[in-house]
Amino acid sequence: MTTAPAPAPAPRISDVPDERGRFGPYGGSYVPETLVAALRQLDEVYRRVSRDERFWEELRELERTFTGRPTPLYRADRLTAHARSAGGRGHGATVWLKREDLAHTGAHKINNTLGQALLTQRMNKGRVIAETGAGQHGVATATAAARFGFQCDVYMGAEDARRQRLNVVRMKALGARVVEVESGSRTLKDATNEAMRDWMESVEHTHYILGSVVGPHPFPLIVRDLQSIIGRETKAQCLRTLGRLPDAVVACVGGGSNAAGIFYPFVEDEKVRLVGVEAGGRSNEPGQHAAPLAFGAPGILHGSLSYVLQDEHGQTAPVHSCSAGLDYPGVGPEHSFWKDAGRVTYAVADDRQALDAFTLLARTEGIIPALETAHAIAHAVRLAGTMNDDQHLVVNCSGRGDKDVEEAARLLGW
């Protein structure tokens, strides 16, 4: 008697990446041979520690005592009232903020850098490097490096160093060397190129702490896992305070780490609407925005296959956003996977809307958000206004806006 093989269970959308770092067709590892051994080592070490309870305990202890986790889930009543009246119906969802801006160093980036610092320690490397756009990842890396006693070099586009001056000073105070990158557009993409070049030379004793869910495997996996603390806390907090899951979760998308971190624990909960918000910049014209999921096509940049803004010849296209942390032509491969699967929808908020949301949140709630975060706020207000009064929307308040006050003043003409 022969038995038909049981049909393979439908793959779960959370069950990615595979061994080779594929999220559906996206991801992978497109790097020069010089880096392959280091990525293998990182993959092996991460596989090992991800099963090692002591690693997670050590990280949880740091998160509790050093970062200040869990961060609060805050009900934003005056922002909710604004969304309800601005929606024109007088109705709308209750808006909640997941307060990553209250994490030590002022953004979610610290969740990733502390975890990767522990990995660096386990790999016996004594130096870390990072790229940074808004400077938040640079500050978070410099902070972890100071805490663990690593040497630290941070690559930052010269244009970003100008518009995020406060963070340059913070990194220096923390003992990091800030290398201003003058090539190309002098922003995040170019800083990433330089960090990768450094790593090509230094790979044997240096760990590259990549700052988002981008780059070659296993970075998109590691960074997502480390940032998922945001979504796990949010879920538990919703269950505790609302007795149920939220109806929608909104986050801004640069490389996509704060979004992946808050979305991932919800991807199997089909009733929870997940919305990523890209930077719409000045307009939808090429070169005027930084929204690869909205306007790009699949291509390879910085080691993985994902939506990217490229010209027809394969050259990376110029991008623009008022926010240095979103001013990047690529996006993490898992977002491309979620987009194609229809699990997450991606919207766009432009410079003007983000600046309006920056002051809106400050004036309704007494919270000055990062310009990156302001993109999420802008769309969340729009979306909440279309929802019902008994619904709940959580926005990932990914970072605080101190770093942006001078740039905002310049853009707002204050």
Place this chain on the structure above:
Amino acid sequence: MNRIERAFHTARQSDARLLMPFICGGFPRPGMTGPLLAALERGGASVVEIGIPFSDPIADGPVIAGAMHKAIEAGTTPERVFEEALSVRDTIGIGLVAMVSVSIAHRLGGREGFLARTRESGFDGVIIPDLPFEESGAYRERCGELGLTFSHLVAPTTPRDRAAALAKGSTGFVYLLARTGITGERSDAPDVAERVAALRRATDLPIACGFGIATAEHVRAVVAHADAAIVGSAMVRRIERAAGSGLDPIEAAEALTRELAAGLPGTPG
């Protein structure tokens, strides 16, 4: 046997070594790639690598990355590099290798469109430095069908068993990186004796060695062990310097090739 394989085959028979300069397509100006290829051949090159300019070449140092950016600004596209190569193909005998980022190869149709176009343009081989072994199967197979050689890079950080697999997965020649790091000139000659010997135990394929090789003396040191020396940044810089100071970049490239060829055995040095 294509031109690259023949060049190595002939060299082996007479115990000779090859010089493989690298130039950046469309640099110093669009239209110069064809004449440069002819000049490199006159100077003593057997195979030339042509880099297809890419906006974000993470394995390249400032000299080559800078040349690529200038070429792109001047309007160089992969298609124009193909056209330039094709325009001189019938007048030169050297083997041509396209060195291209997977970002570009993927956008231009990957293993189908891109490789077919490379072949049609008279190229004999392909190197895709950021396409690692694990991702390269389909490209390798298609290169075989098209008669293009496909060379993997072997780095100082590559473990032994992996180096053997990379060599097995290559055709034409294996590219041994003389150093970790990015492209750029160095003052000291690399010591590749041990790594070449280890790789020889794994493969009969010719071994070409590059990264940081800048002078005839470096060439001599490298080809004492390897089958060929690859010279990139030094060539690009010489071309750039000539173009920037009103000299003829074509003459300058030919002169440097002659200088470097003096490091090959049997050449009066």
